[in-house]
Amino acid sequence: MSISIKVKEGIAASSWIVNIFEDRSQVVSKEKEVYDFRLGNPKIEPPLEFVEELKRVANNPFPEMHGYSALAGHVQAREAIAKTLSKERGLPFTAQHVIMTAGGAGALNIILKAILNPGDEVIVLSPLYLEYPYYIDNHGGVCCVAETNADFTLNIDAIAAKTTPRTKAIIINSPNNPSGMIYFDESLKSTARLLNEKNRQFGNDIFLIYDAAYQDIVYDGNKLPDIFNIYSNTIFAASYSKPLSIPGERIGYAAVHPAMKNSRELMEALTFANRVLGYLSAPVLMQHVVTNLQGVCVDRAEYQGRRDMFCNALQDFGYSFTRPMGAYYIFTKTPGDDLVFTQELAKEGILVLPGKSFGRSGYIRIAFCVKKETIKKSLPGFKKVKDFYRH
Numbered sequence: 172m173s174i175s176i177k178v179k180e181g182i183a184a185s186s187w188i189v190n191i192f193e194d195r196s197q198v199v200s201k202e203k204e205v206y207d208f209r210l211g212n213p214k215i216e217p218p219l220e221f222v223e224e225l226k227r228v229a230n231n232p233f234p235e236m237h238g239y240s241a242l243a244g245h246v247q248a249r250e251a252i253a254k255t256l257s258k259e260r261g262l263p264f265t266a267q268h269v270i271m272t273a274g275g276a277g278a279l280n281i282i283l284k285a286i287l288n289p290g291d292e293v294i295v296l297s298p299l300y301l302e303y304p305y306y307i308d309n310h311g312g313v314c315c316v317a318e319t320n321a322d323f324t325l326n327i328d329a330i331a332a333k334t335t336p337r338t339k340a341i342i343i344n345s346p347n348n349p350s351g352m353i354y355f356d357e358s359l360k361s362t363a364r365l366l367n368e369k370n371r372q373f374g375n376d377i378f379l380i381y382d383a384a385y386q387d388i389v390y391d392g393n394k395l396p397d398i399f400n401i402y403s404n405t406i407f408a409a410s411y412s413k414p415l416s417i418p419g420e421r422i423g424y425a426a427v428h429p430a431m432k433n434s435r436e437l438m439e440a441l442t443f444a445n446r447v448l449g450y451l452s453a454p455v456l457m458q459h460v461v462t463n464l465q466g467v468c469v470d471r472a473e474y475q476g477r478r479d480m481f482c483n484a485l486q487d488f489g490y491s492f493t494r495p496m497g498a499y500y501i502f503t504k505t506p507g508d509d510l511v512f513t514q515e516l517a518k519e520g521i522l523v524l525p526g527k528s529f530g531r532s533g534y535i536r537i538a539f540c541v542k543k544e545t546i547k548k549s550l551p552g553f554k555k556v557k558d559f560y561r562h
């Protein structure tokens with residue numbers, strides 16, 4: 172058997188995840204209850220509006236309802252998104268600036284496919300969504316990691332140090348997975364100033380790919396800055412996975428700034444990428460369903476309640492972290508090696524991911540999009556392992 176060397180390396184690089192987490196029998200005894208905080212796979216059911224719309228669409232079939240859609244997606248869905256974007260951002264978005272995708276991951280992949288030449292560099296910020304390096308590599312790009320500050324705010328100097336004449340794009344994810352950080356106006360404006368300066372210096376047009384997977388999962392009344400009004404060479408990668416709690420349905424979209432130079436050519440490239448990457452188009456039934464669900468979101472208060480319950484308890488136990496402002500992850504420091512700490516938690520039936528997998532050792536990521544009961548029952552285990560390190 173001969174598989175790709177790169178794929179072999181990719182599997183090997185994540186083999187410790189598989190060993191520790193997939194084969195639970197090695198670390199979690201059979202009698203122990205398992206509290207699984209590894210994945211951002213929400214245990215909160217989709218909102219009623221989604222269920223009703225799904226039923227409405229299913230009960231009103233029309234010819235070719237399940238046929239291929241246009242490669243860029245149904246025009247009604249794209250128009251609905253463009254209308255919402257225009258209203259929110261005060262910019263003239265039309266269906267011509269929006270393409271339906273197979274989730275946020277599909278959006279990121281068609282964007283990278285559309286813009287990258289072999290060897291082009293893409294800056295990502297650490298700690299990072301663990302799939303970015305693979306997605307960049309999928310399309311011949313080189314992943315350049317810039318660290319964020321210790322408190323996970325943007326480090327403009329670190330980004331500047333990674334910006335070269337080969338820089339094609341930077342990916343910014345806010346609210347952030349895994350840190351829960353929101354990047355506010357000033358730091359995004361500083362980033363935009365830096366990119367504009369580098370564009371002038373290198374004669375480039377660096378793309379800012381804004382990964383908005385968690386744009387609706389925001390706490391404490393925080394407001395997200397409008398990236399489109401901060402940097403015009405922005406491509407937006409959005410998803411319905413998290414707001415509608417439907418990650419298995421694979422639906423999202425990409426949107427390009429209406430004032431972007433060559434936006435028509437870029438849309439053509441995105442559409443081509445959707446085709447040749449084998450998506451052809453986004454899942455068609457879901458395109459119909461989300462058309463009328465712009466702005467609909469699961470009850471954020473449910474997540475905020477879980478965040479507070481979890482954070483308060485972990486704080487009492489002596490864990491050290493920045494309370495997440497959005498998304499649904501707690502990224503907390505570990506006393507000692509994060510891999511060992513992860514294994515110690517696993518002995519208590521608690522499964523989390525080590526910071527190493529997000530490019531920052533010395534942390535663990537805890538996904539709190541689970542049932543309240545799971546959080547409650549896991550707390551003694553979190554306390555026990557932390558106490559053990561105290562002595």
Ligand code: PLP
Pocket residue numbers: 211273274275276277300344347348382384409410411412413418422423
């Ligand atoms: N971006 C980030 C930061 C994520 O955490 C995820 C999923 O967890 C995605 C993109 C992709 O999500 P999906 O493809 O389900 O929309």
